[in-house]
Amino acid sequence: xxxxxxxxxxxxxxxxxxxxxxxxxxxxxxxxxxxxxxxxxxxxxxxxxxxxxxxxxxxxxxxxxxxxxxxxxxxxxxxxxxxxxxxxxxxxxxxxxxxxxxxxxxxxxxxxxxxxxxxxxxxxxxxxxxxxxxxxxxxxxxxxxxxxxxxxxxxxxxxxxxxxxxxxxxxxxxxxxxxxxxxxxxxxxxxxxxxxxxxxxxxxxxxxxxxxxxxxxxxxxxxxxxxxxxxxxxxxxxxxxxxxxxxxxxxxxxxxxxxxxxxxxxx
Amino acid sequence: xxxxxxxxxxxxxxxxxxxxxxxxxxxxxxxxxxxxxxxxxxxxxxxxxxxxxxxxxxxxxxxxxxxxxxxxxxxxxxxxxxxxxxxxxxxxxxxxxxxxxxxxxxxxxxxxxxxxxxxxxxxxxxxxxxxxxxxxxxxxxxxxxxxxxxxxxxxxxxxxxxxxxxxxxxxxxxxxxxxxxxxxxxxxxxxxxxxxxxxxxxxxxxxxxxxxxxxxxxxxxxxxxxxxxxxxxxxxxxxxxxxxxxxxxxxxxxxxxxxxxxxxxxxxxxxxxxxxxxxxxxxxxxxxxxxxxxxxxxxxxxxxxxxxxxxxxxxxxxxxxxxxxxxxxxxxxxxxxxxxxxxxxxxxxxxxx
Numbered sequence: 001x002x003x004x005x006x007x008x009x010x011x012x013x014x015x016x017x018x019x020x021x022x023x024x025x026x027x028x029x030x031x032x033x034x035x036x037x038x039x040x041x042x043x044x045x046x047x048x049x050x051x052x053x054x055x056x057x058x059x060x061x062x063x064x065x066x067x068x069x070x071x072x073x074x075x076x077x078x079x080x081x082x083x084x085x086x087x088x089x090x091x092x093x094x095x096x097x098x099x100x101x102x103x104x105x106x107x108x109x110x111x112x113x114x115x116x117x118x119x120x121x122x123x124x125x126x127x128x129x130x131x132x133x134x135x136x137x138x139x140x141x142x143x144x145x146x147x148x149x150x151x152x153x154x155x156x157x158x159x160x161x162x163x164x165x166x167x168x169x170x171x172x173x174x175x176x177x178x179x180x181x182x183x184x185x186x187x188x189x190x191x192x193x194x195x196x197x198x199x200x201x202x203x204x205x206x207x208x209x210x211x212x213x214x215x216x217x218x219x220x221x222x223x224x225x226x227x228x229x230x231x232x233x234x235x236x237x238x239x240x241x242x243x244x245x246x247x248x249x250x251x252x253x254x255x256x257x258x259x260x261x262x263x264x265x266x267x
Numbered sequence: 268x269x270x271x272x273x274x275x276x277x278x279x280x281x282x283x284x285x286x287x288x289x290x291x292x293x294x295x296x297x298x299x300x301x302x303x304x305x306x307x308x309x310x311x312x313x314x315x316x317x318x319x320x321x322x323x324x325x326x327x328x329x330x331x332x333x334x335x336x337x338x339x340x341x342x343x344x345x346x347x348x349x350x351x352x353x354x355x356x357x358x359x360x361x362x363x364x365x366x367x368x369x370x371x372x373x374x375x376x377x378x379x380x381x382x383x384x385x386x387x388x389x390x391x392x393x394x395x396x397x398x399x400x401x402x403x404x405x406x407x408x409x410x411x412x413x414x415x416x417x418x419x420x421x422x423x424x425x426x427x428x429x430x431x432x433x434x435x436x437x438x439x440x441x442x443x444x445x446x447x448x449x450x451x452x453x454x455x456x457x458x459x460x461x462x463x464x465x466x467x468x469x470x471x472x473x474x475x476x477x478x479x480x481x482x483x484x485x486x487x488x489x490x491x492x493x494x495x496x497x498x499x500x501x502x503x504x505x506x507x508x509x510x511x512x513x514x515x516x517x518x519x520x521x522x523x524x525x526x527x528x529x530x531x532x533x534x535x536x537x538x539x540x541x542x543x544x545x546x547x548x549x550x551x552x553x554x555x556x557x558x559x560x561x562x563x564x565x566x567x568x569x570x571x572x573x574x575x576x577x578x579x580x581x582x583x584x585x586x587x588x589x590x591x592x593x594x595x596x597x598x599x600x601x602x603x604x605x606x607x608x609x610x611x612x613x614x615x616x617x618x619x620x
């Protein structure tokens with residue numbers, strides 16, 4: 001089942017258009033930086049972008065920071081929101097379930113497909129950003145936030161953990177979109193539901209009055225991957241970010257499973 | 268079932284906070300003594316401070332307005348009073364201060380710029396490291412007398428069952444109503460501070476550890492190495508107060524309106540006693556950015572112009588008169604600042620040759 005869903009996702013032009021758009025934004029930013037030579041003022045703008053002009057090694061992290069707040073979650077919402085609701089709106093869901101395929105198995109296959117998409121998108125953006133950064137700005141030892149350059153072997157694992165962290169951070173959004181996808185036969189409504197969760201979380205995170213709930217917000221720890229580039233690494237928020245996503249994924253997917261397995265689809 | 272398990276997982280951190288704390292068997296005077304003797308305790312950790320003073324953001328005042336107006340997140344490695352590192356964490360970088368026996372290195376990750384300053388200076392502006400619970404706690408504990416102390420319930424803070432101590436200043440004209448400290452009863456290290464100004468119900472400044480380890484940090488962490496790609500320069504006066512102290516030609520008197528000088532030998536000094544402290548700077552008015560203070564209310568008096576920045580805890584008065592600019596600020600009422608400024612203008616300040 002998973003193989004079928006994966007093949008379907010990989011063969012869809014939409015998948016690659018979304019990934020191209022995701023990778024395209026950092027490429028556009030890099031070209032503009034290279035042509036104009038004007039970066040954000042030091043200490044301002046998206047993380048690491050001010051230093052990219054002098055060192056392309058930072059561009060993968062800068063690219064992920066660029067797409068993380070809005071562009072990437074929208075892309076993930078579109079793919080995950082469409083997964084069940086899309087089949088439902090086309091009328092193919094009932095035929096799928098007429099086959100000897102359990103609903104739980106179908107939901108897991110959809111979830112795994114979305115997860116593959118998320119990891120694939122984040123990985124491709126990071127690789128494209130590295131190639132573009134190296135070509136346009138050159139590669140030097142990775143500068144740490146705390147000053148001293150990060151050794152090559154350290155830079156590798158920190159970048160790998162960053163890619164995994166950003167991808168896992170998106171799984172909470174994917175789970176929300178998947179949940180809404182089980183409630184409606186309109187993919188647009190499912191995407192809108194996930195984006196409503198996203199925007200609500202980001203707005204509350206900006207409010208000083210909402211300080212008590214900040215540690216529980218879906219988006220609160222998203223940018224904590226910057227702590228991986230400090231010396232010593234500050235693991236506190238990175239670990240909390242992983243755990244919080246785990247809780248959201250369990251909660252939202254549990255609800256999605258409960259709804260999907262009891263929903264009247266075939267009649 | 269799934270929802271219940273996930274909700275239970277989400278509530279684990281809150282549930283841990285409900286585990287009963289062991290009550291500290293220590294008296295208030297004894298806890299105060301331990302706090303005052305804790306300067307040599309090595310530690311490292313992560314702390315957060317919140318302040319709501321809303322001070323004006325003036326050029327040269329460094330991070331003063333931000334520090335006292337918003338949340339500051341700090342990471343610290345402290346071996347002793349002359350060897351430590353404090354990182355002020357921002358969402359996209361950090362500003363670090365490394366202290367060694369001969370001075371400080373200041374690192375700004377955004378600009379990738381380092382500043383070296385030899386020595387510490389007798390008068391300087393506050394910096395994020397001053398907001399760390401141990402530093403702030405010792406500063407508040409130093410002038411307290413046993414009659415001003417009371418014990419607060421023990422609280423678990425950053426994994427420590429911290430004994431609570433309230434200091435309520437006995438009327439000496441300060442804007443401070445009370446300061447609450449929680450400290451490790453064994454080492455005296457302060458782990459949380461909450462400062463409440465007169466007339467307020469909630470603390471206006473609070474600072475607390477989120478994580479804490481009481482052991483000596485590695486020297487590789489507390490020593491600064493200049494990165495190859497960084498700019499660096501030396502500065503004798505990294506903030507406005509030290510610039511005034513270093514370059515202004517004026518010399519402040521030993522006493523003003525009954526307040527005795529505590530520190531400073533030139534144009535920058537601190538006056539007062541216990542919890543009523545006033546910092547005073549005097550400089551040629553052509554170096555004073557008066558035009559940036561136009562949003563502040565004017566204050567009438569025997570001077571060319573004066574403006575007041577008021578908050579429940581800290582008040583500041585700037586006065587321009589006779590070619591000199593005076594900056595006065597501290598934990599006293601605006602009326603007291605106006606009285607001190609009037610007296611200072613009456614007395615006049617000497618000029619160094």
